Amino acid sequence: MRIVIAGGHGKIALRLERQAAARGDATVALIRDPAQSDDVRDAGAEPVVADLEATAPGELAEHLTGADAVVFAAGAGPGSTAERKGTVDRDAALLLADAAAAAGVRRYVLVSAMNIDSPPAVEDDDSVWAHYVRAKKAAEDALRARADDGVLDLTILRPGRLTDDPGTGLVRLGTVDGQPPVGYGEVTREDVAAVVLALLDAPATTGAVLDLVGGTVPPAQAVAALSGANAPR
Ligand SMILES: NC(=O)c1ccc[n+]([C@@H]2O[C@H](COP(=O)([O-])OP(=O)(O)OC[C@H]3O[C@@H](n4cnc5c(N)ncnc54)[C@H](OP(=O)(O)O)[C@@H]3O)[C@@H](O)[C@H]2O)c1
Numbered sequence: 001m002r003i004v005i006a007g008g009h010g011k012i013a014l015r016l017e018r019q020a021a022a023r024g025d026a027t028v029a030l031i032r033d034p035a036q037s038d039d040v041r042d043a044g045a046e047p048v049v050a051d052l053e054a055t056a057p058g059e060l061a062e063h064l065t066g067a068d069a070v071v072f073a074a075g076a077g078p079g080s081t082a083e084r085k086g087t088v089d090r091d092a093a094l095l096l097a098d099a100a101a102a103a104g105v106r107r108y109v110l111v112s113a114m115n116i117d118s119p120p121a122v123e124d125d126d127s128v129w130a131h132y133v134r135a136k137k138a139a140e141d142a143l144r145a146r147a148d149d150g151v152l153d154l155t156i157l158r159p160g161r162l163t164d165d166p167g168t169g170l171v172r173l174g175t176v177d178g179q180p181p182v183g184y185g186e187v188t189r190e191d192v193a194a195v196v197l198a199l200l201d202a203p204a205t206t207g208a209v210l211d212l213v214g215g216t217v218p219p220a221q222a223v224a225a226l227s228g229a230n231a232p233r
């Protein structure tokens with residue numbers, strides 16, 4: 001499989017690249033800082049420099065041609081401005097979708113976040129955190145609209161609080177409206193990366209919106225247990 005990863009030098013992305021390389025998948029890491037090229041090469045990925053806040057969809061599409069899937073693992077990150085929550089966490093996710101459509105790539109896994117369904121109105125909360133939650137929700141809504149139009153084969157993955165602890169190889173994964181609910185908690189970035197790979201192997205998860213925390217089930221088994229996860233949430 002050939003996977004293009006937006007935010008290719010991110011903490012989840014580097015782990016995803018290493019795991020993908022270990023099983024023989026090719027990854028392309030979209031980065032904005034050429035100085036990160038060696039790191040992503042070390043992780044087994046091919047670096048491509050493209051600033052997702054300053055690249056046109058057609059230009060980005062050239063780097064997606066021939067890919068089997070795209071993964072959005074970018075984010076403005078802690079300490080960024082409210083404005084960049086919009087330009088990265090929302091707009092860059094949509095840019096990747098536009099580029100994917102132009103390149104004929106349908107499969108899209110969005111790394112989103114848990115508990116973003118009811119973002120506060122801007123007049124009630126102008127904090128950077130609130131801008132982040134609104135941006136994540138807006139990205140999800142816009143991508144789901146494209147998926148509903150038949151343009152994307154979309155899976156939305158919503159991890160809980162991310163940690164850099166070693167992977168456990170054990171997760172709890174479920175649809176957002178599932179019963180019992182997954183419940184908020186932590187999950188290692190290593191385990192998130194493993195779940196992303198398992199989702200890419202499972203086209204039946206197209207359409208699913210999934211909460212993810214640490215748990216008791218290996219990622220591939222957790223994904224396999226989602227039969228029917230492509231039902232509307
Ligand atoms: N922190 C949490 O607890 C938590 C929980 C749930 C979900 N999430 C989400 O999970 C996702 C991945 O998390 P992570 O910890 O792996 O993120 P991360 O380490 O902060 O990586 C984000 C990547 O996005 C890149 N990026 C930012 N702006 C860019 C631009 N204009 N063009 C190209 N790349 C750009 C960054 O590159 P630079 O190095 O150039 O800035 C960085 O490599 C994020 O969307 C985050 O919001 C986080």
